[in-house]
Amino acid sequence: MFSPGVAPRTSLFKKYFRVLFAAVVVPLLIAGGSEAWFGYHDQRARLNDVLDAEARLAAVKIKDFLEGIREQLGWTVQLPWSENPGDRRRLDALRLLRQVPAIESLSLVDAAGKERLFVSRIGLNRIETGEDLSDSPAVKGARTDRVWFGPVTFQGGSEPYMTIAIAGNRSAVGVAIAEVNLKFIWDVISGISVGQTGEAFVLDRPGRLVAHPDISLVLRANEDEQRPLQSLRTAILALPGQAATGQDITGKTMLAAMAPIPGVDWSIIVKQPLAEAFGPIYDALWRTVALLIVGAILAALLAYWLTQRMVEPIRMLEDGVARIGAGQFDHRINLATGDEFERLADRFNEMAGELSVSQERSERISRLRRFLPPQIAELVDRIGDDRVLDGRRVDVVVLFCDLRNFTAFSVSAEPESVMGVLREYYDALDEVVSAYEATLINFSGDGAMVLVNAPVSCPDPALRTVNMARDMQMRVQKLLIDWRKLDRRLGFGVGLAMGPATVGRIGSASRVHYNAIGNVANLASRLCASAQDCEILIDRVAAEAVRASVSLVEMDARTLKGFDQPVPVFAVVLEDAGLRQLRSGPG
Amino acid sequence: MRFTPHAFAGTIIRMRRRDVIALVAGAAALMVPARAQSMPVIGYLGSESPDRYGSRLKAFREGLAEAGYTEGRNVAILFRWAGGQYSQLPALAADIANRGVSVIVAPGGAEVALAAKAATATIPIVFEMGGDPIVLGVVDSLSRPGGNLTGVSSLSVEVSRKRLEFMHDVWPNTNLFAVAINPMSPTSGLQLKNLNAAAESLGLQLVVLKASHEEEFDGMFSAVREMRASGLVFSSDPYFAYRSQLLAALAVRHAVPAMTQSRDFPLAGGLMSYGGDFEQSHRHTGNYAGRILKGEKPSNLPVQRVTKVELFINLKAANALGVSFPPSMLSSADGVIE
Numbered sequence: 040m041f042s043p044g045v046a047p048r049t050s051l052f053k054k055y056f057r058v059l060f061a062a063v064v065v066p067l068l069i070a071g072g073s074e075a076w077f078g079y080h081d082q083r084a085r086l087n088d089v090l091d092a093e094a095r096l097a098a099v100k101i102k103d104f105l106e107g108i109r110e111q112l113g114w115t116v117q118l119p120w121s122e123n124p125g126d127r128r129r130l131d132a133l134r135l136l137r138q139v140p141a142i143e144s145l146s147l148v149d150a151a152g153k154e155r156l157f158v159s160r161i162g163l164n165r166i167e168t169g170e171d172l173s174d175s176p177a178v179k180g181a182r183t184d185r186v187w188f189g190p191v192t193f194q195g196g197s198e199p200y201m202t203i204a205i206a207g208n209r210s211a212v213g214v215a216i217a218e219v220n221l222k223f224i225w226d227v228i229s230g231i232s233v234g235q236t237g238e239a240f241v242l243d244r245p246g247r248l249v250a251h252p253d254i255s256l257v258l259r260a261n262e263d264e265q266r267p268l269q270s271l272r273t274a275i276l277a278l279p280g281q282a283a284t285g286q287d288i289t290g291k292t293m294l295a296a297m298a299p300i301p302g303v304d305w306s307i308i309v310k311q312p313l314a315e316a317f318g319p320i321y322d323a324l325w326r327t328v329a330l331l332i333v334g335a336i337l338a339a340l341l342a343y344w345l346t347q348r349m350v351e352p353i354r355m356l357e358d359g360v361a362r363i364g365a366g367q368f369d370h371r372i373n374l375a376t377g378d379e380f381e382r383l384a385d386r387f388n389e390m391a392g393e394l395s396v397s398q399e400r401s402e403r404i405s406r407l408r409r410f411l412p413p414q415i416a417e418l419v420d421r422i423g424d425d426r427v428l429d430g431r432r433v434d435v436v437v438l439f440c441d442l443r444n445f446t447a448f449s450v451s452a453e454p455e456s457v458m459g460v461l462r463e464y465y466d467a468l469d470e471v472v473s474a475y476e477a478t479l480i481n482f483s484g485d486g487a488m489v490l491v492n493a494p495v496s497c498p499d500p501a502l503r504t505v506n507m508a509r510d511m512q513m514r515v516q517k518l519l520i521d522w523r524k525l526d527r528r529l530g531f532g533v534g535l536a537m538g539p540a541t542v543g544r545i546g547s548a549s550r551v552h553y554n555a556i557g558n559v560a561n562l563a564s565r566l567c568a569s570a571q572d573c574e575i576l577i578d579r580v581a582a583e584a585v586r587a588s589v590s591l592v593e594m595d596a597r598t599l600k601g602f603d604q605p606v607p608v609f610a611v612v613l614e615d616a617g618l619r620q621l622r623s624g625p626g
Numbered sequence: 627m628r629f630t631p632h633a634f635a636g637t638i639i640r641m642r643r644r645d646v647i648a649l650v651a652g653a654a655a656l657m658v659p660a661r662a663q664s665m666p667v668i669g670y671l672g673s674e675s676p677d678r679y680g681s682r683l684k685a686f687r688e689g690l691a692e693a694g695y696t697e698g699r700n701v702a703i704l705f706r707w708a709g710g711q712y713s714q715l716p717a718l719a720a721d722i723a724n725r726g727v728s729v730i731v732a733p734g735g736a737e738v739a740l741a742a743k744a745a746t747a748t749i750p751i752v753f754e755m756g757g758d759p760i761v762l763g764v765v766d767s768l769s770r771p772g773g774n775l776t777g778v779s780s781l782s783v784e785v786s787r788k789r790l791e792f793m794h795d796v797w798p799n800t801n802l803f804a805v806a807i808n809p810m811s812p813t814s815g816l817q818l819k820n821l822n823a824a825a826e827s828l829g830l831q832l833v834v835l836k837a838s839h840e841e842e843f844d845g846m847f848s849a850v851r852e853m854r855a856s857g858l859v860f861s862s863d864p865y866f867a868y869r870s871q872l873l874a875a876l877a878v879r880h881a882v883p884a885m886t887q888s889r890d891f892p893l894a895g896g897l898m899s900y901g902g903d904f905e906q907s908h909r910h911t912g913n914y915a916g917r918i919l920k921g922e923k924p925s926n927l928p929v930q931r932v933t934k935v936e937l938f939i940n941l942k943a944a945n946a947l948g949v950s951f952p953p954s955m956l957s958s959a960d961g962v963i964e
Contacts, residue, residue, distance in 0.1 A: 126954065133958040140934065160935045161784050163791050163824050195760070197769035197928055220933050258928035260769045 051353060055346040063338035071327045071334075078327075082320040083282075086311075090233065090282045090296035093309045097231045097239045098298035101250070101307055104227050105300075108219055109186055109205055111139045115215040116207035120149035129166065132158040141223035143200070146216040148172050155213070172216070177204035181214045188303040191221065191243045193260045198222065199249055201303075222257070224250040237311030242272055244304045256288065264288060271295050272306055284313055352380040359387055368395035419494075427494045428553060430543025435493045436504040436535060436581060437560045438477075439567035440468070440511060441486030443530035449485075452525055460522055461485070467514040475507040480554055486567070490555050493542040501537050501577075501584035505611055508533045508575045512613060516573060530572020536563035537581040565599040566608065575611040582609040666919050667702045669722035669730040669749075673738050675709050678868040681890070682733060685908035692909070693916020701919065710840075710865070712737050712810065719745035729918045732777075733911055735864035736762040736812045743775060750924040751775045754911040756782030756862045756887070756902060757813040759929055768929040776924040778910040780902025780932040782862040782887045786817045787824035789885045789900050792937070793857045794828050795952055796883070800856040801830045806846060808863040810838040817861040840869060847880035857883040862901060870894055883947050892940035892963055897947065903934040936960040 115131055132145050136158060144159035152173020157165040172178050180187025181204035189202030199221035206214045224241065228250040231239040241250035246269040248257050256264070267286050274283035275297040282296045287310060294317075295310040314321075352374050359372035368391050374384040404420045419427060442448075442464065449457045468487050472479045476497065480488040489507070492500035515531040522529050540557030559578075566576040582591050590612035596605035672679050687697065695701040704727055706718040715737055722730055723746040732742035732753045739753035743764060751774055753764060759779050765771040768779075793803055805821050807814045818834065825832045833853055835846045850858045858877075860866050866873065870890035877884040878895050885891075887901030910930050918924055939951060940963040956962065 126952075130954045130957065133954045137958040137960075143933075161781055161788065163787055163827060193769070195768045195931075197767075198931055198933075222933055254930070255926070255928050258769055258930065259926070260928075 050350075052346055052350045055349055056342050059342035059345050060338055063341060064335050067331060067334045067338065071331045075324050075327050078323050079320055082317065086294060086316050087280070087282045087296070090294065090309055090311065090316075091280075091298070093231075093233045093237075094239075094296040094298035094307060097228075097309055098300050098307045100227050100231060101224065101241060101300050101305070102302070104224055105188070105203070105303060108139055108141060108203055108217065111135055111142075112145075112203065112205045112215045112217055113207075115145070115147060116205055116212045119209070119211035120155060120213055128156050129158065129164070132156055136160060139217075141219050141221075142217045143220050144218045146172070148178055148214040148216065150211045150213055152178055152214075172214075175216075177202050177216045178214050180204060181206040181216075182210070186302065191247060191249055193247075197258045197260055199257055199260075221249055222254065225252075225254050225257075228252055231309070233309045233311045234315055236315060237309060239307055239309045240268065241300070241305050241307050242268060246272065249305060268308070271310070272297060272308060275308065352376050352384070356380065356384060356387065359384070363387065363391045363394065368392070368398060428544050430541060430545075432539055432541050433493050433496070434500070434538065435540045435542060435555055435559065436491040436500045436537045437540065437555055437563040438489040438491070438504055438508060438533060438535040439486060439564045440489075440508070440515075440531065440533040441484070441567060442515075443532055443572050444526065444528040445485035448526040448529055456525060460518075460525075463518055464515065467518060468511060471507060471510045471514055474510070475503055477504070477507060478553065481552070488560075488564075490542070490553075493540075493555060494553065499584070501581045502588060504535050504537075505575070505577065505581070505585050505589050508535055509611065509613065512573065512575060519572075532567060532570030532572060533575045534563050534566025534568070534570050534577070535575070535581055536560075536566060536578040537584060538562070538578075561601055562599070562606065565601065565606075569597055569599065569608070570610075573613065575613070577609050577611060579607045579609070582607075665700060665702050666728040667704055667726070668915055668919070669725065669727035670703050670705045671715065671719055671722055671730060671732045671738055671742055672705065672707045673710070673712060673715060673734045673864060674868045675707050676705070679734070682904060682908045685905040686731070686733065686912040686915075689909035689912020689914075690916045692913050693920065695916045695919060701916075710868075712865070715741035716744055723749055729915050731911060731915050733908060734868070736764060737864075739764045739775070739777065740812075746774065748774060750918045751777070752911050752914045752918065752924070753777030754779075754907050756780050756864070757816070758783065761816065762812055765929055768931070770925065771927070771929050772925050774924055776914060776927040776929055778907045778914065778930045778932060780904065780907045781935050782867075782901040783813050783817060784820075785900060785902070785935055786859070786862045786887070787820045788935075789859045789887075790821055790824050790830065790832075791828065792898065792900055792955065793859055793883070793885055794830060795955055796949060797856040798952075802833065802853070802855045803830055804833045804835050804846075804850045804853065804855040804858045806835050806837060806858060806860045806866065808838045808861070808865050809836050811861075811863045811865065813863070814861060821859070821861065838865065840872060843869075843872060843876055847876045847882050847884075850882045850884075851880055857885065857897075860884065860886040862887040867901075867904075870896065878943070878946070881947060883949060889936060889938040889961065892938040892943065892961075895943055896940060897943045897949070898937070898939045900937045901935065902932050903936050906934050907932045939963065 112135070115135060128147060132147065135145060136142055144157065144162065146154055147156040149155050152171055154168050154170040154172050157168065177187055177189060185206050187204040192200050194200050201219050201221055202216060203219055204214055204216045228239055228241065229252045233239065238252045240248060243249050246265070247260070247262065248265045248268060251257050265288070267288055271283065271285040271287065271293065274285045275295055277283070282294050284292055284294055287293050292313040293310040294313050295308050297306050297308045299306055355372055355374060359370060362370040370391060371388050372384040374381045404416055464485070465482055469479065472489050475491070476495070478490040478493065480490050491497065491504045497503060511533055512531065519529055519531060536559045538557065538559035540555040540559045542555045543553070545554045545556070546552050562578055566578060570576040585591070591609040592612055594608045594610055596607045598605045676683070690696070690701065697703050704722060704725060706722055708714045708718055719730070719741040727749060729750045729752060730742050730746065732738040732751055734754065736755045736757055739751070739755055740763070742751045742753065753759070753775065754777055755762070755764070757779065759765045759777065760768065765775055790803060807818055821832060833855055835849055837843055837846050847858070860873070866886055867888040870886060870888045871894045873884065873886060874891050874894035874896035877897065883897045885898050885900065886896065887899060888904065889899050891899045910932065914927055917927065937955070937959045938961040939955065939959045942963060944951060
């Protein structure tokens, strides 16, 4: 797909890296995210509970404060009024003032609603004033509900006061009305702490600040300033059962919960700075973030390492395949991953080995083609084994042929003509040799040497050779008709002999030939040399072998160079009409 | 100049050394003034002398400590004492205002507060007084005082009539009482009015005795004895309050049953007292001074009213005078000296 040198669109490394990185980081992110989410919600729920509990506890404390006053007041409304109460009541009232510092003045009213006694820390005490208080809201309220809490008033626009009235268990005991200085709640409210810096404050029903750890906020009685606190209460009321966030007077964001204070219809609100309330979850979040970062870094390193491990063998395979593809068959891919990659590398190595063997073989065969006829070359190829070319001793038929008077012709003729003649000559011989599946050993000058029955053996080699020689004569004689116009003396003679010879590859390291060595080669060569134009001379062994099917003429034994005794020679009778005609034609 | 690296490095080192030397020298030079400058100064205007203010100063320092300030450690206090010469107060207040203090503390009555108020309109002032600061023209509003003043008021002035009531409780069968008034006090008129109203409602006859100097005290006690009044009720006034020992001694000498605003009086041998808790008021004063030093604006600090009013009785003095207290008083007293 990709031609070498063209970079792929994306690399495997990047792909694997992304996938592996994502495989670690995504679960990590999901785990971290969900932990943070649930942690936040748990903390929020916990804060709801904690603040709610704190608010209720604080409400109980404020209620206890009021309840304490109420209980003390209760002592004053236990005995029924008589006409002359005497000093006893006054003493009780003064003791009450002594006992409860928050009560600034106390008024005792009898069953008829007449004020019988008034004691005060500031004003003059009064006895038996007889003032009719039966229509005052305090007396009415107390008579209906036993206990009556008046609205909060700010004396001098600053000091918070409230009237508490209490009635006895029967109307005869009358009603006690106390003026209570609410600044004394400060002791209670400043003692309430929520977390590290959280605090509580009290709002009355219209939303005025009744109690706050910073008493000056109460004394300032500034309703505009207190508006954030009212908004905070509104926010809490909007989501019952949940802590609400809002701003306090200082503008800090707070988490606040509220509890009602029964009886007085006040609300106590506990607030904690949001930053402090969520401090633990913020810490946890930062821890999670830090872990995520560390996790991501580890994941990246792991992914890098794994990807490297994964891609490295692929790179080696790629590189190895490229080298093998480029013909470097001896290259081996060394992988010891122990997995599929190693197996793949082994396959590639095997393939390279086979390619190498096959290339070697094809090189060898192409070398063999030079001296083997194509059919034989292909045979060797098919067998895939060139041991057929190994040296051995077999009975072969050796044929030599050459042109007569070619040397003289080559001297006198133009080189182009010489080359043209030789080309046609070789082509013709080659065709014939191929047709008879004989082995063309070599061309040398105007001669050629052909071997039959080696390296591939064939049936009846002598007859085959003789037939081949006749075809050679036929073909060359046809060519000679034209060539004789160049030189009348040109002719073609063939000699062949049969007998044992040593055949095989002979040569130096750089040049190898297939050849036949032995007397038979010598003899064939000599026979060729002594053959006339248009003659095929064969030795006795060959003649014996073909006598049955070929007409032979026994000639006089000839003395041949290299042979001590005269050698019997036979000539193949060329009865072919065409040849005779050729011979006799232009004559 | 050839700028070789070596020369460059040398320059840097020289520069650094020079800078370091300059820094050290500068720091050393700045050290003492910087320390002094960093410590805020409170101007304390006292109408009397330090020994008469002793218990008040103790409470004041406690209040400062509540706000996180300790004299000599992180705050300095510049004292100016009038030594009983109230006419000197304006000059002393102006002196304090000119000394660049961070806050002026003006305890011990409306005179001191008004003197401080007249001296500056910018430096925060924390006052301490017995009367109503609005009526006395010190502030316009208790909840939002505005301007540069805030402070603490006790209920001493309001409760002067209660003293008459207590005296009447001890001598329920007599109806002549003497009342001591300091005509120099800005609250005297109001108190006299209250006392007269109380006397009327209690059915008592009042003889008003005026004294604005220590020298007149002796004559006052003699007059009470001469007119055979059952007792002497002191109106609320710092001048009287700071001279409780003297008044107690005179009361013992003249065998006159007397009642003042300050617990110092029965503690020094006087018969009884009823008035605001000065320890509480001076502690709040110190607390407010500290909060202002921390940066709070006096206009955001409402005038605080000390709610506690205390009754002190000296039984020894009562025995000496042949007086017996009704059980209601004994039971409701905050302190009984035996």
